Each structure stands twice: as C-alpha cells, then as structure tokens.
Amino acid sequence: MVEYNAIASKASLDEVFSALAHPVRRSLISRLAHGEESVMRLAEPFPISLNAVSKHLKALEAAKLVKRRWEGRVAWVSLDSEALVVARDWIDHYHEFWTARLDALESYLDAQSEEPDE
C-alpha cells in the first residue's frame, strides 16, 4: 500500500539551507513562528514588491519549510517544521562528531601531561 503523499519528494538539504540563507526568508520564518499569515500581510513590512515576497515563499515551500492553505482567494501560510528538524539534525550530527573528537583529543593531551617523562 503506497502512502498518501508518496509523491511529495523530500526537501533536499540544498534547498533547505539555501532557503535559510536569505534574510528575507528567515524573517518570514520568524514571523510565521507566531502563527499563520496571509501573503499580503507577510509582504507588508518588506521594502520589496509583493511579487518578490511571493517568490521567497515559493522557495520556502519548495524547501518544505512552509505550508499553504487556501481559503477563497487568500493563501494562509504557516510553518512546516519538518525541514527545520532535518536541517538541525544534520548540523547536530557533525557538531557532535566534532566535539566528541575534541573531547577525546583533550583527554589524550591531559593524559600525556600527567606522565611527561615517558
């Protein structure tokens, strides 16, 4: 039995991180963390055209950072935290790996300094 949304491809790390790389898009995420908003209202505070914001939202949606829900002619946009989790987990993985290595190095050096004459 194939899953309902088997077609929906996962957002790649490429898409997620480059979506997060733009200040306007991060700002959109920041606003959406407070709750659902319409495209118009999201665009309002930015000094760029509505079209530009619409494009940014498209990028966020492609990266699965954001969802849309249509109500008449208004699109309600909300956060979709799944991609955030994917991005954070990638970072965490390598961060942990690296700090574990540093810790190992540190305790190695400590051990060395305890027996300086060998």
Place this chain on the structure above:
Amino acid sequence: MVEYNAIASKASLDEVFSALAHPVRRSLISRLAHGEESVMRLAEPFPISLNAVSKHLKALEAAKLVKRRWEGRVAWVSLDSEALVVARDWIDHYHEFWTARLDALESYLDAQSEEPDE
C-alpha cells in the same frame, strides 16, 4: 580592555547558511568532522579542480565553519564548530516557538472537543 580578537567579525547567518547550502561544502564538513586535513587531500575525492575546492574552503572559513593552521606550505583545515552552533540555535529557536504554538493549539482544540455543546 579590548579583546584579543575584537576585530574578527562574527559570521552572519547569511554566510553560515549559504555555506551549508552547497553539497561540496557539506561534504567537506563531513570529512573534517573526522579530523584535520590538508587542502590537497580534501580536494582529492571531488571531481572539480583544486581551485574550486580552495574557493569553497574560503567560503567555509568566512562563515567561521572552518579554521586554517599553516605548517610550512601546507594548510591544515579543521572544523570550527562555533558557527554550527549559531546556525543550530537559530533553527532551534523558531522550531521551539512553532512547536509550542502547535501544542497550545492542540490542547485548545482538545479542550473544545471536551465541551462540544457550549
């Protein structure tokens, strides 16, 4: 008393996230998580020129994801996890904010369904 490295500007989220957005750069980070490496050896497995890898490392360095240590003519590159932490914390902040909202919404809806006739 001014700090030693007061000049070294912090890596911006722009730089960090766009550094992480490229597969070659993520792959470099992945390899560096296992330990320090020279530029030559880092470049080896990639199907692009050494120059291209050098540029990627420059981007990672600007984003403070990576450090260099010179030993003769060889540059030893290692992870600098500080920027990773900054990126992860940014994500975590909004992720927590958003999931908290979702939890609040859920319990609100639960409460509603407990008293359906009011």
Place this chain on the structure above:
DNA sequence: GTTATATTCAACCATGAGGTTGAGAATACG
C-alpha cells in the same frame, strides 16, 4: 456584470556564485 482584491506567472535585467584555466608566491627537496 463590473470592479476590486489576493496571488501567481512571464519576461526581463543586474549581480553573484561556481566552475574553468593560467599565473604567482612561498616552502620543501634534489
């Protein structure tokens, strides 16, 4: 039905990113 509102699509333009090649600087090796 007409007009206004919300959003996207299409075409275009400027800039930047990612790749190339070729040369240059500094260090190691014979």
Place this chain on the structure above:
DNA sequence: CGTATTCTCAACCTCATGGTTGAATATAAC
C-alpha cells in the same frame, strides 16, 4: 642553486538568484 609541491589570486564564462514590471487568474464585493 633549480625544480617540484601546495595553495591562492586574477580573469573569465555560464547559469542561477533576486529583484523589477505588467499581465493573468480566481475569488469576493457591489
């Protein structure tokens, strides 16, 4: 010394990104 090695810089090319404006679509309001 001369030559090889490691790495970066500079110039260049191509394509993607982020912005614009103007038209198109679909729904709501009058």
